[in-house]
Amino acid sequence: MPTTPPTLPTTGASRRRPRTLLAMDPPVRDALLDATALDRLAVVAETDPSLVVRDFADPAHAGVLERTEALLTGWGCPPLTAAALERMPRLRAVVHAGGSVKHHVTDACWERGLVVASAAAANxxxxxxxxxxxxxxxxxxxxxxxxxxxxxxxxxxxxxxxxxxxxxxxxxxxxxxxxxxxxxxxxxxxxxxxxxxxxxxxxxxxxxxxxxxxxxxxxxxxxxxxxxxxxxxxxxxxxxxxxxxxxxxxxxxxxxxxxxxxxxxxxxxxxxxxxxxxxxxxxxxxxxxxxxxxxxxxxxxxxxTPHVAGSLGNELGRLAHAALDELERYGRGLPFAEPVRAEDLRRSA
CATH class of the missing domain: 3.40.50.720 (NAD(P)-binding Rossmann-like Domain)
Known part of the structure; x- marks a missing residue:
């Protein structure tokens, strides 16, 4: 049985830096996070931006997965299945720097009580x-x-x-x-x-x-x-x-x-x-x-056109900072501004 995830941080003016792991295709990380976004990521989260996970079952990532409290996800994030979540007993939040989360957020996430946010509004x-x-x-x-x-x-x-x-x-x-x-x-x-x-x-x-x-x-x-x-x-x-x-x-x-x-x-x-x-x-x-x-x-x-209507080029910075806004809110113990809820996901993109 997975460990019960921790409760949300206490609301207040103080800022916590949750242990955060990047889960997306490495080229997506490179396109999303320019120098300004990387600097801000270092302020709002404790993370190694050079580490990007594409396979939650990879034994090389076992230690960092066990310590992860928040995932910053992007296009190419693998599905968060029950088996994947078992490797992340401390995971509490998923913040997606993209639109739909249907490709990686599964029913197991809601069963674990995870909180999820998306940059869909920016996209x-x-x-x-x-x-x-x-x-x-x-x-x-x-x-x-x-x-x-x-x-x-x-x-x-x-x-x-x-x-x-x-x-x-x-x-x-x-x-x-x-x-x-x-x-x-x-x-x-x-x-x-x-x-x-x-x-x-x-x-x-x-x-x-x-x-x-x-x-x-x-x-x-x-x-x-x-x-x-x-x-x-x-x-x-x-x-x-x-x-x-x-x-x-x-x-x-x-x-x-x-x-x-x-x-x-x-x-x-x-x-x-x-x-x-x-x-x-x-x-x-x-x-x-x-x-x-x-x-x-x-x-x-x-x-x-080849699926180019969504965020590309300099528009990706808007996605990155929308996601970092949510990660910062989580660290402050505040509710997400753009939460994803299970009941809404069943009839949305």
Whole structure:
């Protein structure tokens, strides 16, 4: 039986430096923690930043795992199974410098009473920004303009080519009032758009407060010029956009997916896109990565990117410091600002 984890540190002005272990891919550590973040890590935690664990079963890590009170995790962290937790009897907290914790936080973590935090709110910002840029570009029919300019290599009659383009009073349908979905709505509010929202968990009146009109999913799909997906990947959302639902999209509509590839039936969407009836902006797909012979790489009505909407480059610093904020709060005996709870995780990304 694992040792009962210690209680939270006593709340107060004093700061403790919990023994903290980094668990992620080493290249992720190098990208996340610049000199400023490393200096701050040394202040808020007792840790060896040169040690990054990728295998909790490695005997070489037995001693440090036994002493670890907090994990600072990132992409590539191995699953925190019951067997892994047995090797960390003092573990009390998991702070994830990324978005979803579903890849490594298991039911065993909740059974042990661990407290978990994530930098998902910080990661939502670049995803929402990418999404909003995609929506506005879709309204301007940028893919069509690019193709015409490339083919003609000279003047383009944009008034004729793009006579139906523009973002004035376009209808945008947002599927999912997640952190990212809400941020997308917030960023779209200043624009001259009509916003629809579908989320089966949304309390009455919440959509209006956000600045959108609540509708059924099929009504949203039929009514929107652009549909953007921000729902979690759950058994009931797999292929939420199947052949029948994709057929409801109006001719010339754009589907934006920055959420999870499994929300869309790739074969059905590919058929629609090959026909030229729809447009798509796809940052995630199923499978990820697509086969080399997939038509989606070359279709002129598709913008396909390799899962880059989330934090990259200098945006990673925001993730690192969001996680360090939480680690500092833990050391001060304060509750996390962005906690992850078991009941919420079951219906979130």
């Amino acid at each position: 939502a910002r670049p995803v929402a920004e990418y999404t909003v840029a995609s929506i506005l570009f879709a309204g301007k029919r940028v893919l069509d303009a690019r193709r015409a300019y490339r083919e003609r290599r000279g003047p383009v009659d944009s008034l004729a080519l793009l006579s139906g383009a523009g973002n004035h009073r376009r209808t945008v349908g947002v599927v999912g009032a997640s952190r990212i979905g809400r941020r997308v709505i917030e960023l779209l509010r200043p624009h001259d758009l009509d916003l629809l929202l579908h989320d089966p968990y949304l309390p009455a009146g919440e959509a209006a407060r956000l600045g959108a009109r609540p509708v059924s999913l099929d009504t949203l799909v039929r009514s929107s010029d652009v549909v953007t997906l921000h729902a979690p990947e759950l058994p009931r959302t797999r292929h939420l956009f199947d052949r029948d639902r994709l057929a409801l999209l109006r001719d010339g509509a754009t589907l934006v997916n920055t959420a999870r590839g499994a929300l869309v039936d790739t074969a059905a969407l590919t058929a629609e896109l090959v026909s030229g009836r729809l447009y798509a902006v796809l940052d995630v797909t199923e499978p990820e990565v697509l086969p080399a012979d997939s038509p989606l790489y070359d279709l002129p009505n598709v913008l396909l």
